[in-house]
Amino acid sequence: MSDAARDKANPFEKAAPSYDAAAVWQKDVARHLVSLARHDHPQTILDIGCGTGFVLAAARGRWPSARLFGLDSSPAMLEEARRKLPGLAAMEGDAARLGEAEAPFPLLREGIKEWGSVEGPRGPEGSVGSTKKTLAPLMTRETLFVTLHPSPSPSQGEGGLSSPRFDLMFSSMLLHWLPEPARVLRNWTKLLKPGGRLYAALPVAGTLREWRGLCRSAGAGDRLINFPPEDFAQGVAGTLELREHKSEFPGLAAFLQSLRNAGAHAPRPGSSPLPRAAMRSLLRGNENGFTATWRVVYLEVKSEQA
Numbered sequence: 246m247s248d249a250a251r252d253k254a255n256p257f258e259k260a261a262p263s264y265d266a267a268a269v270w271q272k273d274v275a276r277h278l279v280s281l282a283r284h285d286h287p288q289t290i291l292d293i294g295c296g297t298g299f300v301l302a303a304a305r306g307r308w309p310s311a312r313l314f315g316l317d318s319s320p321a322m323l324e325e326a327r328r329k330l331p332g333l334a335a336m337e338g339d340a341a342r343l344g345e346a347e348a349p350f351p352l353l354r355e356g357i358k359e360w361g362s363v364e365g366p367r368g369p370e371g372s373v374g375s376t377k378k379t380l381a382p383l384m385t386r387e388t389l390f391v392t393l394h395p396s397p398s399p400s401q402g403e404g405g406l407s408s409p410r411f412d413l414m415f416s417s418m419l420l421h422w423l424p425e426p427a428r429v430l431r432n433w434t435k436l437l438k439p440g441g442r443l444y445a446a447l448p449v450a451g452t453l454r455e456w457r458g459l460c461r462s463a464g465a466g467d468r469l470i471n472f473p474p475e476d477f478a479q480g481v482a483g484t485l486e487l488r489e490h491k492s493e494f495p496g497l498a499a500f501l502q503s504l505r506n507a508g509a510h511a512p513r514p515g516s517s518p519l520p521r522a523a524m525r526s527l528l529r530g531n532e533n534g535f536t537a538t539w540r541v542v543y544l545e546v547k548s549e550q551a
């Protein structure tokens with residue numbers, strides 16, 4: 246895939262260098278999410294959609310001896326996370342497929358040699374495909390057990406493919422980008438160890454209502470994605486909190502730029518851009534300050550096995 250196509254497919258890829266400076270409130274969300282977790286001595290922690298590592302950095306501060314795993318679809322984001330968090334097992338892959346038993350999960354990138362330090366039960370040789378031969382011996386150890394090989398095999402470690410393996414799992418500010426977030430969340434919990442817990446934070450309906458309102462007032466539609474309703478995970482997860490995070494910007498232009506810098510500007514599929522004249526008028530009318538509200542739900546899922 247060309248660089249341009251990759252950026253289009255995942256706008257976070259291009260935003261990796263500017264993400265930390267733009268994602269100020271996302272950092273607060275990540276820290277808060279980690280503070281909510283109830284576990285004294287987790288050995289293994291997975292952050293799904295880890296980005297540049299806000300959650301993982303907070304997790305390392307709280308549980309310094311835990312082994313950290315990060316999954317993200319953006320190699321550039323993973324590079325940032327790995328730079329900050331030595332020893333991080335960084336995995337590239339699609340979180341929407343994590344926990345799907347039938348998904349042959351190509352999680353790893355070539356060249357991640359330090360994964361040699363990752364220990365765990367071995368799987369069958371060759372179960373990860375011949376194109377990544379150099380990594381196969383590592384991929385068949387603990388790391389790739391999280392990826393669920395397509396067909397179960399008795400030699401694939403304790404409990405087989407769907408055996409839980411993380412004491413703690415986190416995901417901050419990702420689920421709203423994925424189709425069928427409740428189903429995805431349920432699949433993720435298959436990777437918990439008995440007694441493990443998963444914590445997720447994501448913006449829900451009512452988020453960025455100021456921007457939606459402005460577009461409506463201009464007689465135009467906005468291009469925001471449809472944030473899930475706050476109870477979207479009913480029956481799958483418990484709600485710990487629903488918090489509003491407010492950000493003040495010097496003007497509307499700064500708000501829109503910050504969305505781009507954080508990679509969060511992907512339009513809702515099928516939506517049309519605001520007509521130029523309407524956009525100019527909105528920018529002119531909001532030059533002296535703009536407030537944006539994110540309504541963030543914090544969820545907890547306990548592993549089905551105690």
Ligand SMILES: C[S@@+](CC[C@H](N)C(=O)[O-])C[C@H]1O[C@@H](n2cnc3c(N)ncnc32)[C@H](O)[C@@H]1O
Pocket residue numbers: 255257258268271272275293294295296297298299300316317318319322338339340341416417418419422423509
């Ligand atoms: C808003 S950022 C959040 C990053 C980090 N969790 C944080 O709180 O700062 C969303 C992250 O999810 C990643 N992402 C988006 N779609 C994904 C997918 N389908 N699978 C895995 N990661 C994905 C992006 O590359 C990006 O790093």
